[in-house]
Amino acid sequence: MGHWRRQTEHWLASEELGEGASDDMLGRVFAALPPVQPSQDFARHAVQAVWQRRARQRRVTAVMTIAASVLAAASGVLAYVLLGGASGWLIGSIASVATRPAGPLLVATATAVEWWADLTRISSVIAGVVAMPQNTLTLVGIELAAGGALYALHRLLRGDGFRDPGPLCL
Amino acid sequence: MxxxxxxxxxxxxxxxxxxxxxxxxxxxxxxxxxxxxxxxxxxxxxxxxxxxxxxxxxxxxxxxxxxxxxxxxxxxxxxxxxxxxxxxxxxxxxxxxxxxxxxAGPADEGRGTSPDDEAERRALAAALTTAISQLRHEFREVVVLKYVEGLSVDDIAGILDLPEGTVKTHLYRARKELAAALTTAGWGPA
CATH class of the missing domain: 1.10.1740.10 (RNA polymerase sigma factor, region 2, helix turn helix motif)
Structure with missing residues (x-):
């Protein structure tokens, strides 16, 4: 009888009797399974993949930040043209938000979204007064596009680690 | 250090x-x-x-x-x-x-084992592989972490986010199933 059969039989007998040592014995039986070694370049490839994904995320964040800022600024200007001075403060807010660095931008974006919601209500009232359906339609379209852009930026920044993502969940 | x-x-x-x-x-x-x-x-x-x-x-x-x-x-x-x-x-x-x-692993050359021992190890590795593959996923996880990686019950409980008692129960049942499978495969006492 060979070494491995002896080990296995000892474990099985111990398991049958419910002995505490059976746990250790099974560990010795598992020694028959040799470790599977990762390929030689595994660590280098893994680190490369990490840094490539990190660089891609940074590029996407930068592009989205610029795109959202441009769209928000453009929609502010258009809103100003359509509604007159009522949205002047909004343009100032958006310009201020767009020029801040990425970290505080998140907080400012959240505030801007709230202001945008307020402005939507004001705009509805003004649009009702102006009573020009084509202007109202354009304005709503612009608001939706800008709101979407700001929301997308908010989600993107959140996903990029600017906020604590909370407990580990995958 | x-x-x-x-x-x-x-x-x-x-x-x-x-x-x-x-x-x-x-x-x-x-x-x-x-x-x-x-x-x-x-x-x-x-x-x-x-x-x-x-x-x-x-x-x-x-x-x-x-x-x-x-x-x-x-x-x-x-x-x-x-x-x-x-x-x-x-x-x-x-x-x-x-x-x-x-x-089942490569031939275990260089450890001074006899060809018979090596053949037996490979046969046991294959039988063990079959037995592990037939375990439920929850049991397979605890078995791999405990007997392949040699982690403690405490560590396994942390990794699997389970109470220690549940890990012990899974280990106990998994051991019984492994024992039954290996006995059926002819590794039990003659």
């Missing part, structure tokens, strides 16, 4: 590729070993292990340095593996895949 995992993680978070490379090297073997025994394929196991390292890096800012890095990382690896199995909608692994992936 080797740099601690927590220190390497801190340096990696600060942007050190070398530090993260060191961490990956430290856990690559364990990660691939665990993954290859939970899925059917060695190539897939390496992909899953790599994905786990990528995910771990992106969540490195949530790593609590008071905790063992290995437990935290194995939890991520486990979730990556479960995601993969869910995508494939399988709960059992393909024995053919494991055996063709060299699960």
């Amino acid at each position: 080797p740099t601690s995992d927590a220190e390497l993680a801190r340096q990696a978070l600060a942007g050190s590729q070398a530090a993260y490379h060191a961490l990956v090297e430290r856990y690559a073997s364990s990660a691939v070993n665990i993954a290859v025994r939970l899925v059917s394929d060695r190539a897939v196991a390496e992909e899953l292990a790599q994905e786990a390292f990528v995910r771990a890096f992106s969540r490195l800012n949530t790593y609590d340095q008071e905790r063992k890095f290995s437990s935290w990382f194995f939890q991520i690896l486990r979730n990556v593996t479960i995601d993969h199995l869910r995508r494939r909608r399988v709960d059992t692994v393909s024995l053919d895949g494991l055996l063709s992936a060299g699960y």
Whole structure:
């Protein structure tokens, strides 16, 4: 009888009797399974993949930040043209938000979204007064596009680690 | 004195590729070993292990340095593996895949074992592989973490987010099922 059969039989007998040592014995039986070694370049490839994904995320964040800022600024200007001075403060807010660095931008974006919601209500009232359906339609379209852009930026920044993502969940 | 995992993680978070490379090297073997025994394929196991390292890096800012890095990382690896199995909608692994992936291991040359002993080891490895592949996923996880990686019940409970009592129960039942499978395969006392 060979070494491995002896080990296995000892474990099985111990398991049958419910002995505490059976746990250790099974560990010795598992020694028959040799470790599977990762390929030689595994660590280098893994680190490369990490840094490539990190660089891609940074590029996407930068592009989205610029795109959202441009769209928000453009929609502010258009809103100003359509509604007159009522949205002047909004343009100032958006310009201020767009020029801040990425970290505080998140907080400012959240505030801007709230202001945008307020402005939507004001705009509805003004649009009702102006009573020009084509202007109202354009304005709503612009608001939706800008709101979407700001929301997308908010989600993107959140996903990029600017906020604590909370407990580990995958 | 080797740099601690927590220190390497801190340096990696600060942007050190070398530090993260060191961490990956430290856990690559364990990660691939665990993954290859939970899925059917060695190539897939390496992909899953790599994905786990990528995910771990992106969540490195949530790593609590008071905790063992290995437990935290194995939890991520486990979730990556479960995601993969869910995508494939399988709960059992393909024995053919494991055996063709060299699960029974290469010939154990150079350890001074006789050819008979080596043949017996390979036969036992194949029988054990069959038995493990027939376990329920929950049992397979605890068996791999306990007997392949040699982790404590406490660590396994942390990784699987289960009470220690549940881990012990899973281990107990898994051992009984392994014993039954090996006895059926002719490894029991004559």
